[in-house]
Amino acid sequence: MSLDDASQKPHDRLGRLLADDMGLVNTLIRERMASEHAPRIPEVTAHLVEAGGKRLRPMLTLATARMCGYVGEDHLRLAATVEFIHTATLLHDDVVDESGQRRGRPTANLLWDNKSSVLVGDYLFARSFQLMTETGSIRVLDILANASATIAEGEVLQMTAAQNLATDEEVYLKVIRGKTAALFAAACEVGGVIAGVPDAQVAALNAYGDALGISFQIVDDLLDYGGDASATGKNVGDDFRERKLTMPVIQAVAKADTAERAFWQRTIEKGRQEDGDLEQALALIAKHGTMDATREQAVLWADRAKAALDVFPDSDIRGMLVDLADYVVARVR
Amino acid sequence: MSLDDASQKPHDRLGRLLADDMGLVNTLIRERMASEHAPRIPEVTAHLVEAGGKRLRPMLTLATARMCGYVGEDHLRLAATVEFIHTATLLHDDVVDESGQRRGRPTANLLWDNKSSVLVGDYLFARSFQLMTETGSIRVLDILANASATIAEGEVLQMTAAQNLATDEEVYLKVIRGKTAALFAAACEVGGVIAGVPDAQVAALNAYGDALGISFQIVDDLLDYGGDASATGKNVGDDFRERKLTMPVIQAVAKADTAERAFWQRTIEKGRQEDGDLEQALALIAKHGTMDATREQAVLWADRAKAALDVFPDSDIRGMLVDLADYVVARVR
Numbered sequence: 180m181s182l183d184d185a186s187q188k189p190h191d192r193l194g195r196l197l198a199d200d201m202g203l204v205n206t207l208i209r210e211r212m213a214s215e216h217a218p219r220i221p222e223v224t225a226h227l228v229e230a231g232g233k234r235l236r237p238m239l240t241l242a243t244a245r246m247c248g249y250v251g252e253d254h255l256r257l258a259a260t261v262e263f264i265h266t267a268t269l270l271h272d273d274v275v276d277e278s279g280q281r282r283g284r285p286t287a288n289l290l291w292d293n294k295s296s297v298l299v300g301d302y303l304f305a306r307s308f309q310l311m312t313e314t315g316s317i318r319v320l321d322i323l324a325n326a327s328a329t330i331a332e333g334e335v336l337q338m339t340a341a342q343n344l345a346t347d348e349e350v351y352l353k354v355i356r357g358k359t360a361a362l363f364a365a366a367c368e369v370g371g372v373i374a375g376v377p378d379a380q381v382a383a384l385n386a387y388g389d390a391l392g393i394s395f396q397i398v399d400d401l402l403d404y405g406g407d408a409s410a411t412g413k414n415v416g417d418d419f420r421e422r423k424l425t426m427p428v429i430q431a432v433a434k435a436d437t438a439e440r441a442f443w444q445r446t447i448e449k450g451r452q453e454d455g456d457l458e459q460a461l462a463l464i465a466k467h468g469t470m471d472a473t474r475e476q477a478v479l480w481a482d483r484a485k486a487a488l489d490v491f492p493d494s495d496i497r498g499m500l501v502d503l504a505d506y507v508v509a510r511v512r
Numbered sequence: 513m514s515l516d517d518a519s520q521k522p523h524d525r526l527g528r529l530l531a532d533d534m535g536l537v538n539t540l541i542r543e544r545m546a547s548e549h550a551p552r553i554p555e556v557t558a559h560l561v562e563a564g565g566k567r568l569r570p571m572l573t574l575a576t577a578r579m580c581g582y583v584g585e586d587h588l589r590l591a592a593t594v595e596f597i598h599t600a601t602l603l604h605d606d607v608v609d610e611s612g613q614r615r616g617r618p619t620a621n622l623l624w625d626n627k628s629s630v631l632v633g634d635y636l637f638a639r640s641f642q643l644m645t646e647t648g649s650i651r652v653l654d655i656l657a658n659a660s661a662t663i664a665e666g667e668v669l670q671m672t673a674a675q676n677l678a679t680d681e682e683v684y685l686k687v688i689r690g691k692t693a694a695l696f697a698a699a700c701e702v703g704g705v706i707a708g709v710p711d712a713q714v715a716a717l718n719a720y721g722d723a724l725g726i727s728f729q730i731v732d733d734l735l736d737y738g739g740d741a742s743a744t745g746k747n748v749g750d751d752f753r754e755r756k757l758t759m760p761v762i763q764a765v766a767k768a769d770t771a772e773r774a775f776w777q778r779t780i781e782k783g784r785q786e787d788g789d790l791e792q793a794l795a796l797i798a799k800h801g802t803m804d805a806t807r808e809q810a811v812l813w814a815d816r817a818k819a820a821l822d823v824f825p826d827s828d829i830r831g832m833l834v835d836l837a838d839y840v841v842a843r844v845r
Binding site for chain 1: 547553604607626627628630631632634635637638639641642645648650653654656657658660661663664665667668671
């Protein structure tokens with residue numbers, strides 16, 4: 180590895196190593212977004228897919244397939260599959276519910292309408308399903324079917340757990356496994372499955388993706404209470420305003436005295452938020468040190484992700500996947 | 513067949529013949545609706561699945577599998593699969609868009625909220641995907657993946673075609689193939705595939721389901737302009753108020769003079785509807801005889817459905833599937 184390489188972020192280095200494959204995945208994504216009958220479809224999906232996201236999930240499939248010595252084209256189909264599933268999930272997430280949540284950002288449902296977001300999301304799910312079926316691997320389909328169910332359950336659980344102060348770290352873990360880690364895990368696992376590696380390595384890939392996804396989401400939730408909006412694209416306090424219970428708040432609620440508990444009940448459970456409440460929430464989070472405690476959890480999961488890769492022989496790409504786990508938590512160090 | 517049998521509706525006779533299997537399908541549906549993590553899920557789906565619908569789609573899978581001599585349990589899984597897909601589609605259909613369409617009926621999104629309808633629909637899609645994967649048949653998965661894409665495309669096309677007077681019978685056919693016939697066709701086709709019948713018979717089952725679905729939807733759309741609300745559960749004029757272009761209107765628009773065209777532009781394209789407009793629409797439909805012309809199309813497709821079954825040897829169950837096609841159009845005779 181050259182000095183130049185080493186000076187890059189792990190995500191960028193992976194991206195460069197996988198650039199040819201990623202180019203083919205992008206072509207496949209554009210091809211499969213097309214719809215003869217319904218030209219509205221590419222219009223809506225392009226808004227999301229072409230928005231220049233990190234493409235982290237497809238990259239995980241390409242990277243794990245390559246690390247496992249896969250030769251063929253199914254890794255391209257599966258990389259496109261996971262990106263379609265991710266995009267469909269984003270479209271459905273962005274459907275506003277009655278309380279008019281999700282402020283400030285121009286989501287697809289604002290640019291078009293709720294119905295477009297729902298139906299185009301369904302179309303992307305169907306397309307992803309066609310793509311994965313083309314691999315002809317029931318085992319791959321089984322993994323992705325189970326991941327889909329976990330994602331959907333996680334989303335429903337998140338909805339019912341929101342505004343409920345009884346939400347504890349166990350429920351939170353289930354939610355983020357669903358909303359993030361399940362697809363990370365599946366994206367990694369299928370890379371090994373199509374390469375035909377032994378079960379222990381497939382399980383290790385699942386464990387890596389699961390732990391990476393959990394770490395990633397904990398960091399994302401942490402940044403919501405202390406990130407730089409220009410770097411993250413998120414505004415501090417979005418989760419607070421949407422009354423979502425994430426780790427920094429769950430831990431602060433667990434340590435709350437009577438007055439603090441009343442504050443959380445009013446702002447999160449009852450949703451009666453006033454000017455200065457976000458500042459008060461941040462002060463309580465600081466008082467109980469839950470930013471640091473949350474950061475420690477993210478580091479713990481990143482360490483688990485790295486450890487899972489121990490079963491693979493040393494290689495450039497394994498090194499990058501290890502570095503990626505560090506990079507995920509480096510965003511909050 | 514006894515006289516008693518013959519006096520029943522074909523749908524009821526099929527239901528009795530398949531009662532044992534349908535009982536097992538219902539058990540499977542209830543089992544797979546359950547969610548350990550998100551108890552909201554069965555609550556929402558029970559509203560739809562247990563609402564005592566005709567269960568026409570799962571019945572088609574059970575009937576075709578039996579007609580083809582299938583022995584095993586995959587027909588139960590696939591019958592539950594198509595019912596889950598159907599229910600998920602209904603949930604997503606019922607998500608109100610900005611214009612507040614869908615009046616009068618308590619849909620799941622009114623009883624709960626939009627977000628529940630979207631996410632629980634996704635959960636049912638994922639569950640259906642798990643169920644079909646359990647059959648281990650890539651061919652079955654391919655059929656259902658393609659059907660899913662056709663359904664989603666049809667829904668998007670319907671959305672973009674609504675309020676557009678340029679919608680012609682060709683576009684209408686694509687829409688109803690997507691919203692109805694694709695799942696009917698897949699439900700029938702997989703029954704033959706798991707039984708391992710020759711390709712010509714599989715193709716015939718697809719053709720039967722496709723034509724039956726088209727006939728069924730044309731009749732449904734026809735009833736919207738002249739049905740008995742107590743029998744159909746629909747109110748006359750729902751489609752008119754929602755500015756959907758279905759066959760009776762498409763044909764009336766094609767025959768409209770200048771004044772009539774202005775009427776359709778105001779009411780359908782611009783959506784400026786006033787008291788008496790539905791009566792005027794019905795008068796124009798009557799003037800151009802498009803109810804009868806639409807009915808003829810429904811009969812034509814029912815005849816195609818029946819003809820498709822000619823490749824199968826005579827049997828009680830084939831007779832009932834033939835009768836079912838007649839029954840579908842008998843609703844408007």
